[in-house]
Amino acid sequence: MDTFTLILCVLAAVVLSSFLSRFLPKISTPLVQIALGVLATYLPFFPDTELDPELFMVLFIAPLLYLEAHEIDKSALFKSLKISLSLAIGLAIATMVAVGFTVHTFWPAIPLAAAFALGAALGPTDAVAVSSLGKEAALTQRQLSVLKGESLFNDASGIVGFQFSILAAVTGVFSFGEAAGEFVVSFIGGTLFGLAVGLVVNWLFETIRSLGWETTTTRILMELFLPFLLYLAAEDIAHVSGILAVVACGLLIRFDHTGIGPNVARTNIVSSSVWAVLSFSLNGAVFILLGMLLPDAMSRSWEDPGVSNPMLISVILLVALVVIAMRFLWVAAVLRVTKDQRTGRRRRMTPERWRSAAVMTFGGPKGTITLSLMLTIPFFTAADDLFPMRDELIFIASGVIIVTLLLANFLLPLIAPNRGTDDSHEITEITIDVLRRTVEELTQRITPENRRAVLMVIDSYTKRITRLKQRIGGVDPHGFEQLQIDALYWEKDFIKERLAALRAQPSPDDHERDLGIEACERMLDQIMD
Structure with missing residues (x-):
């Protein structure tokens, strides 16, 4: 009964956030939903919340990434694919290393492997938050394509890096070759698995339609089940990245753009409406849950008398600075070395291009993937000792999430004001x-x-x-x-x-x-x- 009550309360908070956002135009909907989630934890009738990260990934992230990949502008994505992959893989690894050494140096009580795990969790950007940025600021199509492409692909690099860092922290053993091989298998295997399933699904749906067997009910139910089944099959059967499998399949799916006739048109209309409602509900639930989990995740460290609260705040600000600085420098370097599509030459960094680098820097906030990864940190090591500084690592990650979301909400519109003068x-x-x-x-x-x-x-x-x-x-x-x-x-x-x-x-x-x-x-x- 508590689970059912929780679902109803979260949905009610999502509905309330849609009304509140109309009266708070300067504050993005995700921040409103996070605030509602925080307030909900203090209401007596709200049940306690415990996040199962694996259930969270398959229930929320898989369908949202599938829909994002399916609806993204494919031509714009492929034009900016090199930049997106550079951010999704190269920047994620660089962030993991930079944050790891910085945190371990500044606070030696945190082991280096655990600090690397924090850096890996802070690599992925929040796809849900990125998708709403274009409504708050005047981002160009290219900037949005790069940010959305990055958010689609960087989960795999962050998850693999986090898993191996935690393994090293728990066992005290780390193999770079094994980690690199696992990453390649997970990345390429997940992509190939998703493409193969996408081809089969396209053929299946189009064959069913040609035989006259397609109905609105069967089509929509099969389409809704697809991302969940695909993620589970990739993770549990093929043992590859379920996230990348879902993204690759979503990019390839095209059965809803084929076929003509009133029945097909009506089915597409109903499907679009169903996905729109589901997307808004899942998006809202993600941030409501994030807000509900933050107080408990942060209170244990904040109320611990053995931990200095000024130290916690200092580390949060330091890590946020490292993450933002690394991202800005990486984006600026990529813009500098990327050749112009028309002339084939590298362009100089003009003030406009520096502004573009700043836009894409603050347009990559951290979110639910980061927190869900941090909550999977085990309580004990292989030697049955307490995992060192577990609560403090979760507190730091939560603080960085809040900082990056606030910067994206308030600073991004100043850098790229939405004046409605876009050509x-x-x-x-x-x-x-x-x-x-x-x-x-x-x-x-x-x-x-x-x-x-x-x-x-x-x-x-x-x-x-x-x-x-x-x-x-x-x-x-x-x-x-x-x-x-x-x-x-x-x-x-x-x-x-x-x-x-x-x-x-x-x-x-x-x-x-x-x-x-x-x-x-x-x-x-x-x-x-």
Whole structure:
């Protein structure tokens, strides 16, 4: 019963946060949700919360990363893939090393291996927080693509580095070769596993659709189960990175962009609505839980008389400074060595490019992955001794999470103010006009021979125009959805009239008449399903 009560309370807090965010426009929704989570821990009817990191990964992170990978702009991602992978792997490893040596030097009571574990946990950025940054600040499409790409791939490097650091701290033994090999197997194996599953799923869904077996219920249920089953299969059966498998599969999935017809369109509408509700609920629940876990995670160290509170605050600020400085220097170096796509030459660091480096620095806050990893630190070592400074490490990680989220919320809008003067709006409008003219030209070239093929091409262009309009706010999603529903009703009325005419009028060819009636009845079944 306590679990059910907790679920209801978390969902209620998510709903409340959506209302509060309207009245607090300067504070990002994740921070509002974290604050609600902290307040919830002091309410008497809120049950105690204990996070199972493995359950957290499969229940929250897997579906959110799948959806993020599926909806990301693929062309923009691949254009910035080198930079994203550099941040996801190179910067994550560099951060682990820098934080490890800094913490161990400043506070020798923390073993070097444990300090490396802290640095590894602080490597991954929070994909959920990154996805909301574009609403708070004027980030360019390239900056968003780099940040989202990094958040999709850096979990694996952080998790593998953390696991080997903890293993070294617990056993006192560390093998660099074994750690490197494990990372390569986990990274490449997870990617290949996700791609293979993506190919199979595309074929399966398209085959089911071609056979006429697809219904709205089965399609949505199968799609919702996919990221959960994929993550569990990758981790427990293939023993590779479940996170990367989910991301790779999400990037490859395309079955919802194929096929035409009212049934497919209606199913896509319902699927989008279901995923939108699920995404907002899971996003909110992640930060509500983060807020609920922070007080307990930090109070044990803060209230420990044997630990200096000024020392804790100093280490938090020092680690946050190291993480931010490492990220800024790494991003600036990558921008400096990256060649221009048009000229093929490296560009000098202008003030605008330094500002871009600062934007991508503060646009990578830490979050739930970091805290969930830190909470998996064991209580005892292999020698049955208490794990050294466990509570203090969790306290430091929690403090850095808060610092980076606050900087992303308040400093990022100052560096990249959202004034609504982005040229991408005008570029998008020009693109829409070109696509619309293309549709008009295609419509004029329809013949009985090419009608089906041309209509499929026109349908794809129409979907592109709709997505672009939604991006610039040119389409009211509720109005558009209502129009599509009205169109289904119009189609239903037309088919009913056609069916009545076929039944009322005698035909010289009874077989053709029966086929027409059967086709109309099937179409009505699909619409009414």
